[in-house]
Amino acid sequence: MPAPLVKESTVDVLVIGAGPAGLMAANALGRAGVNVRIIDKRPKKVAAGQADGIQPRIIEVFHSYGLGERLLREGCRLHMAAFYNPGPDGGIELTSRARNISAATARFPFALTLNQGAIESIFLDSMRAMDLQVDRPIVPSYLEISSDEAELQNPQSHAVKVVLQHLDAEQIVEETEIVKAKYLIGADGAHSWVRKQFPITMDGEHTDYVWGVVDLIPDTDFPDIRNRCAIHSNNGSCMIVPREGDLVRLYLQLTDDNLKRVTNPNTGKPDISYCNPQQLLEVAKKTFYPYRIDADGEVGWWTLYIIGQRVASQFSINDRVFIAGDACHTHSPKAGQGMNASMNDTHNLAWKLSHVLRGWAHPSLLKTYEFERRRYAQDLINFDKTFARLFSNKPRTKDNQNGVTHEEFVDVFSKAGGFTSGIGIHYNESPIVNPTYQSLVANVVVGERMPPQTIIRVADSWPFELQDLLPADTRFKVVFFTGDYMNPTQRDKVLELAEKLNQPESFLRKFTPKGARSGDVFDLLTIAASKKEQVTYTDFPKVFRPHWSKIYTDDVDFSGKVGGKVYSSFGVGPSGAIVVVRPDQYVGMISPLDKFSALDDYFSSFMTRPAPL
C-alpha cells in the first residue's frame, strides 16, 4: 500500500463540522467575502436529522441572510399550544389552549418545525450560489495553536495548524493535508474532536428522566394533533410537535414499567437496543387514552434519550479556535432550542471574525463571542432544567400532592416565552454593548435584538420592515430617529449632525477605508416622524442619503394597516435618538441626537483605522 499523499494549504477560517452551526458560519463568512472552508467527516449530507424546532428569533436571523422566505415556505408553523391533564375518570382531557409563542415583539409569532436536513439544504443552496461547498469526507487528526507571541498578536497570521485526513469511499485515508488557518471553528457536535484537543470540560449533569421520541403520521381522533401539546397523563407525560405535511413527532416520557422495559438488566441503564417503535406507540396509546392514536403506515425516525444539561468551560482558545453549537452546550430537545442555540452561536461569531480579518476591528472584539454566548448557554440549561423537571414530573392529583399543577406548568411555559422564542436573548455590557443612554429609547433594549416595525420609505411611500433594512451584511447600521423633521429645532440638530459626520475625524470617515464609500462600513438610516405626504427626501442633508432609499418616516401606509408605530412602540421621544445596530441585529448603543462624541467613542472602543483600499 502506497503512503498517503501529503499536501499543504492555507485558509483564513476553517470550519469543522457541517451541521447547522458550521453551515451558518460558512454561509455567513462566505457572504462576507471571507476566505472560508468547511469540512465534514460524513461522506454525504444526511437526509433528515433529528432536530426540527425553529424558534421565532431564528426565523428573523434567516431573513437577515435572505433565507427567510424559503424557511417559511418549507416549515410547519406552530401557533397554538394545548394543555391536557388527567380528568376525573383518569383519561386525559383538554385543560386549556393558548398561543404557542408569547414573546410580544416576535416578528413571526409562531415556532416552526422543519427537519435538520431541510435547514442544512437552505444553507448549502445559498453557499452553492457563492461556489462554496462542504469538503467531505475529511477528519481532523491534529490541531495546534502557535505559541509564538508575535504571531498570536497579528490577527492576520496563520496561527492555527490542523492536519486533515481525506477519506475515500471505504473510509480509508487517501490523502493527508496540513492546513494553516488564521481561525478555526469547531462545530463538530456533542462529541467534538476540536473540544477534546484542549483542556475544556463539559460542566453539568444528567437527570433520571428518560424519554422516547417517535415520528409518525397519526391516525387519531385527538383534536389537538396539529397543535403543540403538553400532555400530563397518569401514564407519563407527552409532548406533541406537529411537523411538515401530516407528520407528527411525539416525545413520550418513559416511567415505571415502560422504563423497566427499556432498561438493560446488565447495566441497569436505559438502552436503545431494548426499545422499539412499537413499544413507544403502546406508551402513546396509554398516554392518549381516551383518545385513539395509531400510526398511519410505518413509523419514521425514533430514538430514546436521557435528559442532561452541560456547558463547556471555554468557548474559545486564545481567540483563535472557537467551539460552537452542540460542541459547547447540550440540553434536552423538548424546548426546541438545540438547533437555534447552535446557529445563533456562529451568527454571533461570523461578523466579528469578518471585521477582524478585514482590519476593521481590534482582535479583542473576538472575546465577546465567549462572553456573550457562554452566558446565554448557561441561561439556557438553567431554563431547561426547570422545564424538563416540570414536564417530566407527575401531575398533581389527590394522591400526589407533590405533583406539578397545571398553573405552575403553564406559568413557566409562558414566562419562558421570551427565552424559548430566542427574542429575549440579552447580551451584557461590553465594548460592543453600551447601555449608557438606554433610557432614551425605553423599549429598544441595548444588548437585545432590534425589534421589528414597519416604516415608510419617504421617496415612494413603500412600507418596509425595519429588520429587513438591517441585513446580516457585516455593516453596523446607524439609525437616526430625527423626530419631526418639520420642527426647526429637530432639523437644526440634524443639520449639525450632518456637519459632524462629514468631519474627517468622525467615526464615519476615519473607520471607512480610503477609497471606499462611507456606506461600505456603516449604513446610515434615517427615520423621521412626519407625515408621508409632507416630508420630502431631498430636504435631508446629503450625508444621510447617498441613495434616495435611505430616508424613512414613521407613518401608516396607504392600506392603513401597517406603520406609524415605531416611535411610540420603541419609546423614542420627540427629541429623537440614535440607535446603533450591530451586524447581527443586536442593539449596540443608543445616543442622543446631539451627543456626537458618544457615537464616536462607541466605535473607537473596538474599531481600528483600516488600511486604504
Place this chain on the structure above:
Amino acid sequence: MPAPLVKESTVDVLVIGAGPAGLMAANALGRAGVNVRIIDKRPKKVAAGQADGIQPRIIEVFHSYGLGERLLREGCRLHMAAFYNPGPDGGIELTSRARNISAATARFPFALTLNQGAIESIFLDSMRAMDLQVDRPIVPSYLEISSDEAELQNPQSHAVKVVLQHLDAEQIVEETEIVKAKYLIGADGAHSWVRKQFPITMDGEHTDYVWGVVDLIPDTDFPDIRNRCAIHSNNGSCMIVPREGDLVRLYLQLTDDNLKRVTNPNTGKPDISYCNPQQLLEVAKKTFYPYRIDADGEVGWWTLYIIGQRVASQFSINDRVFIAGDACHTHSPKAGQGMNASMNDTHNLAWKLSHVLRGWAHPSLLKTYEFERRRYAQDLINFDKTFARLFSNKPRTKDNQNGVTHEEFVDVFSKAGGFTSGIGIHYNESPIVNPTYQSLVANVVVGERMPPQTIIRVADSWPFELQDLLPADTRFKVVFFTGDYMNPTQRDKVLELAEKLNQPESFLRKFTPKGARSGDVFDLLTIAASKKEQVTYTDFPKVFRPHWSKIYTDDVDFSGKVGGKVYSSFGVGPSGAIVVVRPDQYVGMISPLDKFSALDDYFSSFMTRPAPL
C-alpha cells in the same frame, strides 16, 4: 434547394404567440395537465419588452398560480401618486399626493412595474418545471376550422387545422408542419395573424394625442421622481412611472413645436424617424421646470406613439379559435392596463378549456369567454378615452378656461381606481354567474373576484389568506360559511347539508368521475364563526374534512393583527351562506345554507357527468 419537409401532429390546444397572454394560457393549461403547445415567430425570447405596468388584481392572479412571491420580489411597487400643475410663475409645483391605488379591497394595495421580459421569464421558468417550452421560430401560414357539423359538436374532435412553417436561423422555412388541434388561441399581438384569417374587425378610433416614452436613470432634484406622477405643465403633460432599481419611465406629451419636430413633412404624420431620445429629454426638461432633470448615463428604450382605442368585433370563432390580448384590444399604455388585460383574457379562458377538454363541462361554457372578456375590453377603452383626454388636455388656467382642472383629473383618477386596479372587473349574469342570492353576502359581489381576508385554520390556528386557498387549480371552490358552529340551529343546518352532499345525485357526487375523490373536482372549504380556542375540527361532518386542513374559523390570530373580519367585511349574517368561487377566483353564485337545490342547479347548468376514470 430541397423541398421543405412536411410533418403532421395533433395537440389539444395550440397557442400562437408567446407574449404575456400566450404564456399565461400555456402555463395555466400546462398546470391543468392539458396537452398544450405554444409557438412564437421570434427566434428567441426578447430581453425587455415595452409593457411594464402590473395592477393589483394581476398580482393576486399570479399568487393563484404560485408565482406571486417572485413577482413581488422583482417588481417595483408604486404606492404613492403625486400631482403637479403649473404654479403662479409658470413652472410646475406639487398640488397633492395621494394613494396610487384606491381600490379598498386590493390584497396588494399598490401597482407594480416590471418589464415584460421579466414577466415572461416568470412564466417560462414555471413552464420549464413542467417540461413545457416555447417552440420557435415558427410562423403559421394557413388556418381552417372544420365545417363538419358533427365534428364541431364533439368537443374532443381535432376541428382546427393549422399549417406551421418552422424557420431556421436565417428565417428560411426549414420544415412545414400540419397541426390538428382541438382548440387554438391566437395571442399574436396587435397585428394578429390569427385574427386576420377571419372577418373580424377592430372597431374604434385614433386620437390626435402624440406621446413620447423614454426610460432613463434620472439625475434630478425633483422630489417625487420615485412616485407615479401626473404632471400637467404649460409645456405638455408628463407621467412618471418609477421602475426596477433606479430606472424611471417618462411619458411625455408632444404638442405644438415638439409635435411639429417629430412630424414627417411628407406625410404630415408623426414619425419615429424624426424623433430621438435627446429630443424627448429636452421636452422633459421644459416640462419639469423649475426642477432639474437629466439622464444619468445613456437613455434606455424609447419610442413614440399615437393614442388609439380599438376592440375586436369577435373574440371567438365557433368556440374553437379564440383571440386574446393585444390581438383583440389596443389602447394607450398610460393607464398601465395592456399586459394586465391580456393576461386576464387567457386566465379567464384557460380553466374553461380545461373543463371542456376533461369532459367536466358542456362546450357552451366556452361562450362565456367572449361574453365576459369583450365586455371588459369595451369598458377598458371607454375608460381609456376619458383618461387619455384628461391627461392630454391642457390644464385650466386664466387664459384657458376649457382646460382640465386638477379636481376633475384627480376625481377620474380616483374613481377609476377600482377599474384600473383590475379589482372591480365585473362579469355579467350567465350560466356561471348567478346573482340570485346576492343579498345574502352583500360585499362579495357575484361576477367579481373573491376579496381577500385572513381566516384561521381550526386544527392548528394557522392564519391563512383566503385567496391562497382559492388557487388556479381548475377546481370550483365551495365555501361554506356555517355561522357559529356552537349554535345548534347552525349545526343542524350543516349536518343536513352533509347528508345532502353525500347523496349519490348531489352535484358533488354526480359531477365527480367514478374512481376520483370528491376533492378532485370540487374543493370544499368550511369557515365557521367561532373562537379558535373553542372550535374543534373533528366535530365537523367528514364530508367537509377529507383532510384536517379544510376547516377554518373567523377569528383573530394570536398576534391580534390579522383575522376575525371575514363575516363582517363580507357581510355574511349569522345564518351563514354558501359562496361558489370559480377556478379563476371569480364568485359564481351565492346560496343559503339550507337551499341545496340552488347549488345543484348552478352546477347542473354547465357541468356534465364525466366518464369514469
